Amino acid sequence: xxxxxxxxxPLSSSTLSLLLKNGFSTVDDVINLRPSELAGELxxxxxxxxxxLSIIKKFSLGTIRQTQTQPQTQSFTIPASNDRITVQxxxxxxxxxxxxxxxxxxxxxxxxxxRRGIPVGSITEFCGSPGSGKTQMCIQLCLSVQxxxxxxxxxxxxxxxxxxGSFMPDRAAMMAESLSTHIPQAPTVQxxxxxxxxxxxxxxxxxxxxxxxxxxxxxxxxHVHLIVIDSISAPLRHQFEDGISTRxxxxxxxxxxxxxxxxxxxxxxxxxxxxxxxxxxxxxQSEPQxxxxxxxxxxxxxxxxxxxxxxxxxxxQKQTLQPIRIATVLKSPVALSTTSTPFxxxxxxxRSSSSQTADPTDLDEQNEWEVE
Amino acid sequence: MAxxxxxxxxxxxxxxxxxxxxxxxxxxxxxLTTPYDLLMRLLDVDFLTINNLLNELxxxxxxxxxxxxxxxxxxxxxxxxxPILDSHLHGGLQAGTITEIVGESSSGKTILxxxxxLQSSLLPEHGGFGLSSLFIDAExxxxxxxxxxxxSARISPQTVGASENExxxxxxxxxxxxxxxxxxxxxxxxxxxxxxxxTLEDQIIEKKIRIVVIDSIAAIVNQSFPSGTSLxxxxxxxxxxxxxxxxxxxxxxxxxxxxNTAFSSSSHSPTPSLHQDxxxFLPSSTLSLPMPPPSxxxxxxxxxxxxxxxxxxxxxxxLVLVNSLPGTISNIRDRSxxxxxxxxxxxxxxxxxxxxxxxxxxxxxxxxxxxxFGSGEEEDFDTS
Numbered sequence: 001x002x003x004x005x006x007x008x009x010p011l012s013s014s015t016l017s018l019l020l021k022n023g024f025s026t027v028d029d030v031i032n033l034r035p036s037e038l039a040g041e042l043x044x045x046x047x048x049x050x051x052x053l054s055i056i057k058k059f060s061l062g063t064i065r066q067t068q069t070q071p072q073t074q075s076f077t078i079p080a081s082n083d084r085i086t087v088q089x090x091x092x093x094x095x096x097x098x099x100x101x102x103x104x105x106x107x108x109x110x111x112x113x114x115r116r117g118i119p120v121g122s123i124t125e126f127c128g129s130p131g132s133g134k135t136q137m138c139i140q141l142c143l144s145v146q147x148x149x150x151x152x153x154x155x156x157x158x159x160x161x162x163x164x165g166s167f168m169p170d171r172a173a174m175m176a177e178s179l180s181t182h183i184p185q186a187p188t189v190q191x192x193x194x195x196x197x198x199x200x201x202x203x204x205x206x207x208x209x210x211x212x213x214x215x216x217x218x219x220x221x222x223h224v225h226l227i228v229i230d231s232i233s234a235p236l237r238h239q240f241e242d243g244i245s246t247r248x249x250x251x252x253x254x255x256x257x258x259x260x261x262x263x264x265x266x267x268x269x270x271x272x273x274x275x276x277x278x279x280x281x282x283x284x285q286s287e288p289q290x291x292x293x294x295x296x297x298x299x300x301x302x303x304x305x306x307x308x309x310x311x312x313x314x315x316x317q318k319q320t321l322q323p324i325r326i327a328t329v330l331k332s333p334v335a336l337s338t339t340s341t342p343f344x345x346x347x348x349x350x351r352s353s354s355s356q357t358a359d360p361t362d363l364d365e366q367n368e369w370e371v372e
Numbered sequence: 373m374a375x376x377x378x379x380x381x382x383x384x385x386x387x388x389x390x391x392x393x394x395x396x397x398x399x400x401x402x403x404l405t406t407p408y409d410l411l412m413r414l415l416d417v418d419f420l421t422i423n424n425l426l427n428e429l430x431x432x433x434x435x436x437x438x439x440x441x442x443x444x445x446x447x448x449x450x451x452x453x454x455p456i457l458d459s460h461l462h463g464g465l466q467a468g469t470i471t472e473i474v475g476e477s478s479s480g481k482t483i484l485x486x487x488x489x490l491q492s493s494l495l496p497e498h499g500g501f502g503l504s505s506l507f508i509d510a511e512x513x514x515x516x517x518x519x520x521x522x523x524s525a526r527i528s529p530q531t532v533g534a535s536e537n538e539x540x541x542x543x544x545x546x547x548x549x550x551x552x553x554x555x556x557x558x559x560x561x562x563x564x565x566x567x568x569x570x571t572l573e574d575q576i577i578e579k580k581i582r583i584v585v586i587d588s589i590a591a592i593v594n595q596s597f598p599s600g601t602s603l604x605x606x607x608x609x610x611x612x613x614x615x616x617x618x619x620x621x622x623x624x625x626x627x628x629x630x631x632n633t634a635f636s637s638s639s640h641s642p643t644p645s646l647h648q649d650x651x652x653f654l655p656s657s658t659l660s661l662p663m664p665p666p667s668x669x670x671x672x673x674x675x676x677x678x679x680x681x682x683x684x685x686x687x688x689x690x691l692v693l694v695n696s697l698p699g700t701i702s703n704i705r706d707r708s709x710x711x712x713x714x715x716x717x718x719x720x721x722x723x724x725x726x727x728x729x730x731x732x733x734x735x736x737x738x739x740x741x742x743x744x745f746g747s748g749e750e751e752d753f754d755t756s
Contacts, residue, residue, distance in 0.1 A: 010419030012412060055418050130684040131724035142440075159437070165469050165618045166688050168726040169444035170462040193441035201435055202619035205401040209433035212404075216431060237682060238612040246405055274685040294681075345729065 003028035009059045015052055018042055027060040097334070103145045103226060103268050105137065107352045109341035110327050114308065115334045120225065120268040123258055123305060125232075127273040127296040128312035133325060133345050134272040135166045137312065138228045140350040141270055142196045143176055145226040148185045157195040158226040159217070161210060163234045167198055178348035197221070204235040204250055211257045218265055227261070231272040233297040248301045255305035271306070273297055308332040324353065376400045376432065383425060388415050400429050450492050450501070450583060450627055452484070454735060454744045457720065460728040461689070465583070467625040470618060470686065472589075474632045474677040475693030480718050480737045481631040482513045483522075484693070485585045487741045488629060490522050492583045493552045495545070498527055503582035504552040506575065508564070510591040514555050523549055525740035554579055560595045565609050568616035576624050584617070588631040590678040607682050614686040630687070634677045690724040717745050 003026035006019055022041055024030050030038065030053070039049035088096070102117035111117045118124050118141060126134045142158040160167055176192035187195070197217075201207040207229075218224055232254070236247060262269045276297040296303070296311075303309070309331040314323050328340040342353035377399055379389050391414045397403055403411070404426065411422050449463030458464045465471055465488060475481045489507065494500025507514050523546055554575075558564050564586075575581060586592070593606060621628050677684070677692075684690070695718060720742075721732035734745040 010412065012415075012417045012421075014416050015418065051418075055420060058420070129681070130687075131690070131730075135726050160440070164686070164688065165622055166726045167440070167443075168462075168466070169440045169447065170466075171727045172440050173444055174727075190441055193444060194439045196440035197437040198440055198443060199435055199437045200622050202615055202622065203401075205404055206433055206435060208404055209430040210435065212427060212430035213434040216427075217437070231685075234686065235615065238608050238615065249407060250405060275681060277681055347729075 004060055006030070006056070009056050011052065011055060018044075019052075027056060030056055031060065100266070101225070103141050104147070105343075105350055106140060106144055107327070107341070107343040107350050109352055110310075110329075110343060113327075113329050113335050113339050113341060114310075114332060118226075118268050118270060119308070119334075120266045121262050122307035123255070123262060123269045123271060124308040124310065125271050125273050125296070125306045126310050126312055127275060129275050129294070129314075132312040132314060133343075133350070134312060135164075135168075135230055136171075136345050137350055138230045138270060138272060139167070139172050139175060141226060141268075142228060143172065143179055143192055143349070145268075146187055146192055146195055147179065147183060155195070155223045156226075157197065157221055157224045158228065159197045159199065159214070159221075159224055161199045161201065161207070161227070161229045163201055163207060163229070164231055165200065166230060169193065172196065174347060175349040195223075197224075201235065204238075204247075207235050208250055208254055211254050211261075214257070214261055218261070218267075224265075225267055227258070227267055227269045229258075229269075229271045231274055232302070233274045237274070237276075237297060251298060251301045252305075255302060259305060273302075306331065308334075378403060381429070381432075383428060384415075391415065400433050403429055404433065446625075448625065450488055452742075453487065453491065454720070454733060454742065456731075456733045456744060457722070460722065460731055461725065462727050465627040465629065466689075467582075467627050468618075468622045469688040470614065470621070470628045470630060471689040471691065472630050472632055472677075472687040473691045473693065474634050476634055476695060479693040479695050480735070480742055481693060482515075482587055483518065483737060484691075484720075484742050485587055485629055485631060486515075486519050486522055488583060488627075489553055489585060490519065490526060490549075490741075492627075493549050494523070494526065495549075498545070501582060502552075504554060504579045505583045505585065506579070506581045507553065507555045508584065508586045509555055509557050510559075510586070510595065511588055512557075513587050516550065519553065520546060520550065521739055522741050554581070558592060561593050561606065561609055561613070564592055565613045565616075568613045568620075572616065572620050573624075576620060576626065581624075581626065583627045583629065584621075586628075586630040588633055589683075590633040593679065607680070610679065611682055611686055614683075618686075632677050632679060632683075634692075684724075687724070688726060689722070692719075692721045692723050694719040694721065718742075 005026050006024060006029075007016060009016075009027065011019070019025075019030070019042070024041075033041075033053070035046050035050040035053055038044075038053060039046040042049065097115075097119070100120050102111075102114075102119050104111050104117040105114075126137050128134050138160065142160055145158050146156045172193060173189055176187075176189045180186045180188055180192065186192075199210050201210045211229075214227065236251060258269045258271075261267060273296045275294045278293040278295050296309070308329070311328045311330050313326055313328070315326050316322070317324050325343050325345065326340050327343050329335040344351050344353045378384060378392060378397065381400070384392070392398070392403070395410075395414055397406055397414070408419070408422055411425075412419065415422070415425075447463070447466065449461070449466050451458045451464035452461075473481045473484055485507070489505040490500070492501045492503050492505050495502045524542065527542055527545060556567075558567065589610075593610065617628050620626060677690075716737045718735050718737060719732055720735045721730065722728060723730055735742050736745040
């Protein structure tokens with residue numbers, strides 16, 4: 001195997017040029033040197049040489065492992081960190097997925113569609129038009145993660161990153177009260193609410209900083225099993241001074257930070273997303289004008305990081321003309337096809353819809369969804 | 373503290389600061405949004421050092437989290453003085469949020485705003501909060517006379533038997549009340565955006581403002597847009613102004629009320645003129661798309677609030693005032709005892725709220741304000 005060139009390693013430019021000037025060009029040239037030897041070669045302090053070596057070692061792990069690592073014992077756990085890569089069989093992956101705790105939405109049909117609720121270890125997105133129940137769903141999840149019946153054990157906590165100012169402690173208290181009266185051994189309202197930590201960043205920078213700072217917070221609060229961002233798109237929809245590329249950079253940073261937090265700490269990450277109107281393509285006069293489309297905001301840069309996407313919306317039942325809330329799983333590795341279920345929002349929170357007539361074909365569709 | 377200057381942070385050497393400032397990276401905010409590779413080149417350090425720096429600066433820029441329980445203790449809503457509405461909204465207007473009041477012209481938007489201003493400006497002995505308010509007037513709709521008459525109705529409901537002495541006392545009360553209400557005229561969205569960016573905080577702190585009313589946002593957006601500004605630019609400016617307002621609202625425990633006009637249209641067949649009018653913001657066909665009837669009322673299909681989806685996403689609570697519904701007013705007439713008196717009854721509906729389901733109340737508008745109409749039982753409307 002070719003050894004990795006040194007300019008592939010994220011070293012500072014002055015260090016890199018020093019190494020190259022002294023004839024070191026690949027990782028192999030350097031990796032087996034002792035710090036004192038390297039220091040002598042480069043005419044630098046041994047401590048600096050040690051720093052250089054440790055960075056090179058850290059970032060060239062992939063090449064070293066081929067000779068050093070032992071075959072992994074079969075493992076049912078998610079790799080604890082990035083530098084331990086295990087190979088699993090498909091059967092093991094299924095077993096692992098089924099053994100992971102999930103957070104119930106308390107709407108049974110929706111939980112079934114997602115196989116037992118919102119999974120940990122990945123990003124789940126709820127999108128929908130204003131007033132479609134996104135925030136309600138998020139508050140509900142912050143409470144249901146603390147239920148004694150869930151697999152997280154006692155003292156589970158949740159982080160709520162509220163970028164829209166729509167987290168209503170009153171509403172959370174209402175929903176918590178219902179849970180604590182109906183479910184034996186549930187926490188009290190005060191306990192429920194003290195275990196929800198609310199951040200209120202108001203700009204894309206503070207959101208980015210908050211997400212970057214989450215690992216530190218999680219060290220201090222190891223019982224956090226759910227991170228909610230309501231909404232991911234609100235701070236990212238203003239005009240960016242430096243144009244779209246900065247925006248995409250920030251979206252990617254936030255998304256990859258969230259993904260790694262979700263995987264490393266076995267945390268469920270739930271984001272809400274706004275809808276945006278995509279203007280119809282301009283057509284020649286003769287063709288009929290296309291309808292404008294409603295799509296989740298932020299575009300493909302964000303969508304590719306989302307593992308599960310659930311659309312919340314209202315529709316009219318054809319016969320009764322009553323409005324009904326529908327949750328549609330649009331993208332999920334566990335749901336086999338795009339499937340919908342009705343749900344309701346009561347004073348107690350998110351619940352399954354009582355009306356059994358909610359056959360999706362019976363609905364007057366308010367908007368058609370493009371499936372990716 | 374995202375706007376903190378980098379030179380106030382000890383992590384950088386003079387040379388590094390010089391290089392950063394040459395690249396126009398002066399604040400923490402800017403540093404955090406600069407790509408890794410550029411930072412590595414500028415500071416001449418390795419990836420891990422950059423990572424540590426970014427973590428350090430992120431920790432500085434992160435807001436302090438509060439638990440939901442703490443937030444619950446901090447709540448201090450301003451009531452509308454419309455009992456059903458207040459009980460469903462958990463006390464009324466919540467600080468830290470943006471409430472939008474939508475309605476056609478003369479549907480009672482301004483009087484509802486004045487009532488809220490009165491509530492926050494009245495002294496505690498008269499049932500208010502004794503705090504100041506700011507009225508941002510874009511339509512010249514602010515009427516001090518109306519506010520005065522609302523106020524005197526609240527302070528002394530029985531003015532008939534009042535002695536001269538009491539009237540004098542009331543005059544001083546009213547005078548101090550009126551001096552706590554600040555009125556600002558703006559022309560155009562860019563004005564508003566600049567104000568939110570710069571002097572908003574100064575005014576809040578200096579004048580102890582508790583509630584900000586903007587009447588109306590549609591008028592502000594419609595005013596004086598230099599030609600060449602695209603629709604998208606407007607929407608972005610609007611959205612970033614809202615974000616500024618929300619930030620201030622959250623920091624200072626402020627309630628923000630924004631009125632918005634609506635245009636009547638039948639959503640299925642927009643007439644050409646309406647289509648043209650609404651195309652300022654979004655095609656009207658898309659406006660009606662995301663708004664299915666939230667409850668068994670017919671009005672959303674005939675009443676479309678202006679400014680489109682992005683705006684709708686950024687308000688927390690939306691109230692709709694409807695002048696009259698065919699069919700319902702005649703029912704009320706039948707029920708009311710005195711048919712000779714013309715009743716000014718409107719429908720006030722909550723169509724979006726994080727705390728309650730869609731709901732509608734009948735309200736009555738008169739010289740003393742907006743009051744709940746009827747016994748207090750919720751009116752049940754059928755689609756007719």
